[in-house]
Amino acid sequence: xxxxxxxxxxxGENIGAAARAMLxxxxxxxxxxxxxxxxxxxxxxxxxxxxxxxxxPVRVFGTLQEAVADLHxxxxxxxxLRDMVKPVYTPPLAVQAVQEREQQGxxxxxxxxxxxxxxxxxxxxxxxxxxxxxxxxxxxxxxxxTAVLVMAYEWMRAxxxxxxxxxxxxxxxxxxxxxxxxxxxxxxxxxxxxxxxFFRAPEVVPIMKRNIRxxxxxxxxxxxxxxxxxxILSALLDRGSGRSPP
Amino acid sequence: xxxxxxxxxxxGENIGAAARAMLxxxxxxxxxxxxxxxxxxxxxxxxxxxxxxxxxPVRVFGTLQEAVADLHxxxxxxxxLRDMVKPVYTPPLAVQAVQEREQQGxxxxxxxxxxxxxxxxxxxxxxxxxxxxxxxxxxxxxxxxTAVLVMAYEWMRAxxxxxxxxxxxxxxxxxxxxxxxxxxxxxxxxxxxxxxxFFRAPEVVPIMKRNIRxxxxxxxxxxxxxxxxxxILSALLDRGSGRSPP
Numbered sequence: 001x002x003x004x005x006x007x008x009x010x011x012g013e014n015i016g017a018a019a020r021a022m023l024x025x026x027x028x029x030x031x032x033x034x035x036x037x038x039x040x041x042x043x044x045x046x047x048x049x050x051x052x053x054x055x056x057p058v059r060v061f062g063t064l065q066e067a068v069a070d071l072h073x074x075x076x077x078x079x080x081l082r083d084m085v086k087p088v089y090t091p092p093l094a095v096q097a098v099q100e101r102e103q104q105g106x107x108x109x110x111x112x113x114x115x116x117x118x119x120x121x122x123x124x125x126x127x128x129x130x131x132x133x134x135x136x137x138x139x140x141x142x143x144x145x146t147a148v149l150v151m152a153y154e155w156m157r158a159x160x161x162x163x164x165x166x167x168x169x170x171x172x173x174x175x176x177x178x179x180x181x182x183x184x185x186x187x188x189x190x191x192x193x194x195x196x197x198f199f200r201a202p203e204v205v206p207i208m209k210r211n212i213r214x215x216x217x218x219x220x221x222x223x224x225x226x227x228x229x230x231x232i233l234s235a236l237l238d239r240g241s242g243r244s245p246p
Numbered sequence: 247x248x249x250x251x252x253x254x255x256x257x258g259e260n261i262g263a264a265a266r267a268m269l270x271x272x273x274x275x276x277x278x279x280x281x282x283x284x285x286x287x288x289x290x291x292x293x294x295x296x297x298x299x300x301x302x303p304v305r306v307f308g309t310l311q312e313a314v315a316d317l318h319x320x321x322x323x324x325x326x327l328r329d330m331v332k333p334v335y336t337p338p339l340a341v342q343a344v345q346e347r348e349q350q351g352x353x354x355x356x357x358x359x360x361x362x363x364x365x366x367x368x369x370x371x372x373x374x375x376x377x378x379x380x381x382x383x384x385x386x387x388x389x390x391x392t393a394v395l396v397m398a399y400e401w402m403r404a405x406x407x408x409x410x411x412x413x414x415x416x417x418x419x420x421x422x423x424x425x426x427x428x429x430x431x432x433x434x435x436x437x438x439x440x441x442x443x444f445f446r447a448p449e450v451v452p453i454m455k456r457n458i459r460x461x462x463x464x465x466x467x468x469x470x471x472x473x474x475x476x477x478i479l480s481a482l483l484d485r486g487s488g489r490s491p492p
Contacts, residue, residue, distance in 0.1 A: 021392060023385040054385055090406075134406045139269040139300055146267060149392060150399055160336075160380045 001107040002098055002155070003029035004148055005067050005074075007123055008114040010036045016047025017145035018112075019058075023051040025152035026159065030058045031067045031109070064111065064123050069180030072106035073098065076127035077147050078119055079140060085214065087129040091154040094131045099158060106175065110151050112144055125210045126179070128217055177226040185230055186213055192237055247353040248344055248401070249275035250394055251313050251320075253369055254360040256282045262293025263391035264358075265304075269297040271398035272405065276304045277313050277355070310357065310369050315426030318352035319344065322373040323393050324365055325386060332460075333375040337400040340377045345404060352421065356397050358390055371456045372425070374463055423472040431476055432459055438483055 004022055009015050009032060019030055030052075032039060039060045045052055052058065061067040068074045075094050089097060098108040111127055113119035124130065133150055135142060142150075190209055221229070250268055255261050255278060265276055276298075278285060285306045291298055298304065307313040314320045321340050335343060344354040357373055359365035370376065379396055381388060388396075436455055467475070 017389075020389065024381050024388055024392065026382045049387065049389075051385060092403075134402055135270050136272045136402070139297060141295065142270055143263075143266065143295075146270065146395060149395055153396055153399065156380055156382070157338075 001029060002027060002102065003031050003071070003107075003109045004151070005031045005033065005064070005109050005111045006035075006114075006144065006148075007033045007064055007067075007111060007119060008036065008117070009144060010115050012037055012041035012043030012045075013047045014115065014144045015041060016044035016049075016052065017143075018148040019044070019048040019051040019055065021145055021149035022152045023055055025149075025156035027152045027155055028055040030055060031061060032058055033061050033064050033067050035060065064126055065179075065183055068109055068111075068126060069178070069183065070107065071109045071179050072176050073101045073108040074111060074127045074179060075109070075129045075131050076111045076113075076119055076124045077131045077133065077151065078113065078124060079133075079135075079142070080118070086124070086127070089129055089131050091131060091133055091150055092158065094129070094151070095154045095158045097129070104175070110148075112147055115144055122206075122210055125213050126217065175223055177221050177223050181223070181226055182217070182221065185226060185233070188230075189233055192233065247275060248273060248348065249277050249317070249353075249355045250397070251277045251279065251310070251355050251357045252281075252360075252390065252394075253279045253310055253313075253357060253365060254282065254363070255390060256361045258283055258287035258289030258291075259293045260361065260390045261287060262290035262295075262298065263389075264394040265290070265294040265297040265301065267391055267395035268398045269301055271395075271402035273398045273401055274301040276301060277307060278304055279307050279310050279313050281306065310372055311429055314355055314357075314372060315424070315429065316353065317355045317425050318422045319347045319354040320357060320373045320425060321355070321375045321377050322357045322359075322365055322370045323377045323379065323397065324359065324370060325379075325381075325388070326364070332370070332373070335375055335377050337377060337379055337396055338404065340375070340397070341400045341404045343375075350421065356394075358393055361390055368452075368456055371459050372463065421469055423467050423469050427469070427472055428463070428467065431472055431479070434476075435479055438479065 004018065004027055006015060006018060009018075012035075015032065015035065022028065022030060035041065039058065059067075075089060075098070094110070098110075101108050110131070111119065111123065113123065131151070133142065133147060186209075190212065194205075250264065250273055252261060252264060255264075258281075261278065261281065268274065268276060281287065285304065305313075321335060321344070340356070344356075347354050356377070357365065357369065359369065377397070379388065379393060432455075436458065440451075
């Protein structure tokens, strides 16, 4: 399963246009995080030219974290390359990566930011990679529905003529962790760190959290690895709770 | 030079969205044939997000024939495959064909029909080939700006990573005829045919004209060949005007 996730979209027209573009090119799962004007939205319905009725019901979430909790692989479209270490995909390579995941039974998502603002760094930090759409440097501002269209079009384009790739499918016996499970681990880890000397100044806590999250998200860890991490954390917490070192 | 030609567009919003999509992906020459609401158009300006101001002035024409008169190679985007013998291109192959023309100093155009109606057969007959954009068969109706976007995106995509083609560039010493020159020839030919037994019933004349035009357009003839055709026509007319056969 592959879904499109719009974060904080403002204009209903853009949501509708995005839905129409998705369904034109065979993507049918739309998720929306915190739409400015609520949901459902009449302007979105009108602009979708019937797409919103024809596709499965849109799912609305309060945060991007919740919206990606049941996905394995999430990529953020963003015009600016961030101050974060993430793999950067072109649209066709992003589609290829998602198709490889799908063949392994994994679910994936393409994430799009709001009009003008785009995605904030904390949203990007939740994603395993960045999709960079090449545009005219002198006129680069893409409408949100345009960015969705590019990815949907690339999706259909790859279905029509599958990319021949010699890359071996990997990790078949050890699927990647669900995003929600990873977030659970991160929450647990961060809660454990709070109040320690590690969180020296309160103002750096959010940045520190993001940096930690980036490490684990970028690592694209497996279920087995996540169980190991949880076990390690449990062991450390257990140890700190009173038992003396061996 | 590559231009986008919109035929009989109705909504200014769609013209504006098409202009924005074009400039986002590096296409800057927009021509409009017979826009329903005239030109300039405030809604188009607003929707273009500055693209119409940033690109060269839009050129407006009364007919598609006039709009393509100074072009060498013209392709029509159309959802339905017509009852005409034309080469059918995918979007990437269309871009590749146009790039090869451009490398030979030729000018080209992508033609798009009106909302709902699309292009009429007489418009398609003016074009050397058809571009077919693969869509979801259950939801295939593309917004006009979406179709423009797909071609503009493919244009930028090919610039970013040029298609490696082993196909040899041909006809370097014998450029293809300008569309306007070919039309001049066709008009002359058709005028010559009118009133002859060849045009038996008046109701079939338009179809016959279209079929003749298709033959020559499909042949993608060179300047030299056109001069030859004109010479042949002159000779025949001259002969019919009184001189006896040798």
